[in-house]
Amino acid sequence: MHAIKGVTLAIDQGEFVAIIGPSGSGKSTLLNIIGTLEAPTGGVYRLGGQEVAALRDRDLSRLRATQIGFVFQNFNLIDHLSVFENVKLGLRFRHDGLVNTRERVIAAMDKVGIAHRADHLPRHLSGGQQQRCAIARAIVGNPALVLADEPTGNLDSKSANQIINILEDLNRHGTTVIIVTHAMGQADRASRIVEMHDGAVHLSSRRLP
Numbered sequence: 001m002h003a004i005k006g007v008t009l010a011i012d013q014g015e016f017v018a019i020i021g022p023s024g025s026g027k028s029t030l031l032n033i034i035g036t037l038e039a040p041t042g043g044v045y046r047l048g049g050q051e052v053a054a055l056r057d058r059d060l061s062r063l064r065a066t067q068i069g070f071v072f073q074n075f076n077l078i079d080h081l082s083v084f085e086n087v088k089l090g091l092r093f094r095h096d097g098l099v100n101t102r103e104r105v106i107a108a109m110d111k112v113g114i115a116h117r118a119d120h121l122p123r124h125l126s127g128g129q130q131q132r133c134a135i136a137r138a139i140v141g142n143p144a145l146v147l148a149d150e151p152t153g154n155l156d157s158k159s160a161n162q163i164i165n166i167l168e169d170l171n172r173h174g175t176t177v178i179i180v181t182h183a184m185g186q187a188d189r190a191s192r193i194v195e196m197h198d199g200a201v202h203l204s205s206r207r208l209p
């Protein structure tokens with residue numbers, strides 16, 4: 001039994017892709033492989049031309065920490081850390097002599113409109129604010145690729161719209177964005193829709209700009 005099988009897909013830098021499909025169709029598995037969180041049991045996955053399976057653990061960790069930002073449906077924030085500290089965690093695996101950590105964290109919080117909540121704990125925030133905090137954590141290291149697995153699944157429609165606006169804005173500034181979503185209204189804003197069915201890509205269609 002395979003979670004996904006026979007998937008052939010190439011995503012270009014700068015794309016905004018929406019992955020849709022019924023529950024259990026393999027969307028999260030595909031996204032996790034793209035994000036190098038899971039390794040495929042067969043086939044080849046290349047990220048930026050690099051065959052991921054050929055990378056040493058250290059290089060893979062570095063690639064993940066510097067190039068990829070993750071956003072999850074349930075935010076995955078650390079309860080006992082403030083917004084500022086949560087966002088700062090997005091820089092924790094970077095050993096490339098990062099300077100101006102504080103400025104970077106503030107800039108990321110500003111970008112998603114959460115800077116005024118910097119000292120608050122996640123539980124004192126609304127769901128939408130928590131997800132914006134999670135996005136700030138994902139983008140604080142300025143990754144080339146942002147992956148979001150049903151990022152608005154737990155949010156009301158107004159907050160959901162804010163989240164999609166932020167992701168759209170990131171993409172407009174050059175970040176490759178891939179989201180999994182059930183909401184057709186969101187998928188419609190992507191430049192490509194990838195539809196999964198029973199572990200396979202059923203349809204991959206580019207949209208006119």
Ligand SMILES: Nc1ncnc2c1ncn2[C@@H]1O[C@H](COP(=O)(O)OP(=O)(O)O)[C@@H](O)[C@H]1O
Nearest residue numbers: 001002003004022023024025026027028029030
């Ligand atoms: N590592 C795995 N190996 C085999 N099957 C898996 C694995 N991970 C998930 N599955 C199964 O594969 C299917 C697709 O899962 P998933 O990618 O989570 O789908 P979706 O995100 O579209 O709901 C599900 O039936 C799930 O139980």
Ligand SMILES: [Mg+2]
Nearest residue numbers: 027028029149
């Ligand atoms: Mg899923």
